[in-house]
Amino acid sequence: MSAFETAMELYPYVFHPAVMVGAGALVLIHYEWARRDADKSALARRLGAFLGAGVCSLVPTGLYVLATGQGLYEVTKGNAWQVDALVAGGMFFTAGVMWFVWHRYDWGSLVPGYAEALAVATVPYIALSPFWNFSGHVTMALVPTLYLTLVDRKFWPTLLIPVVMVPNRVYLDAHSWAESVVALLVIAAVVVGAFWFQTGGEFRAEPDSAIS
Numbered sequence: 001m002s003a004f005e006t007a008m009e010l011y012p013y014v015f016h017p018a019v020m021v022g023a024g025a026l027v028l029i030h031y032e033w034a035r036r037d038a039d040k041s042a043l044a045r046r047l048g049a050f051l052g053a054g055v056c057s058l059v060p061t062g063l064y065v066l067a068t069g070q071g072l073y074e075v076t077k078g079n080a081w082q083v084d085a086l087v088a089g090g091m092f093f094t095a096g097v098m099w100f101v102w103h104r105y106d107w108g109s110l111v112p113g114y115a116e117a118l119a120v121a122t123v124p125y126i127a128l129s130p131f132w133n134f135s136g137h138v139t140m141a142l143v144p145t146l147y148l149t150l151v152d153r154k155f156w157p158t159l160l161i162p163v164v165m166v167p168n169r170v171y172l173d174a175h176s177w178a179e180s181v182v183a184l185l186v187i188a189a190v191v192v193g194a195f196w197f198q199t200g201g202e203f204r205a206e207p208d209s210a211i212s
Helices: 003-014 017-035 040-056 059-068 072-076 081-104 109-126 136-151 153-171 177-198
Strands: none
Touching: 003 153, 017 040, 017 081, 017 109, 017 136, 040 081, 081 109, 081 136, 109 136, 109 177, 136 153, 136 177, 153 177
16 A cells, blocks of 8 residues: 555544544634733633533433443444444534533633534435435535634645545545535535624634634
């Protein structure tokens, strides 16, 4: 196997949806914390809340396992729409927990804004998956990178991750070009629309531009 083939095989694991969503949240948490000039204990509390919200992403899958009596591996293997629904449900659940906690303790508006964009992005993902193999890898690679770029243009190089993910999914025969490209376009429109709504129609790049 060539270096290129190895890289393409590893790419969706290195930039797995859970990794991308979590990394995007961590970058945004640190970014907003640093802009507020808060102490390190404030960052620790935010990171703890993030970890707790991440654990909550397992709730839909756990409930499904209990309800069906199937094993965890059996439930999560493959590329069935049920797996997509459980993944998206977990992301939605996590987004809701982060949104609530950040508003509850007034920790800023950027992380709740990101949570809103993530939650809205799960809608077309869940809605289309039973009928069309809408790419979850492209979806979850684009949401955090595009949202970060809208918040601050210095994050624009991260957009290369979803751009490369599109041909990667085709190369690995996981999706067709249409399934990957349409996912990119639809989710881009969703994230941009969410940010536009949050900022009152102004695409500002300064800190705390997103309002929930």
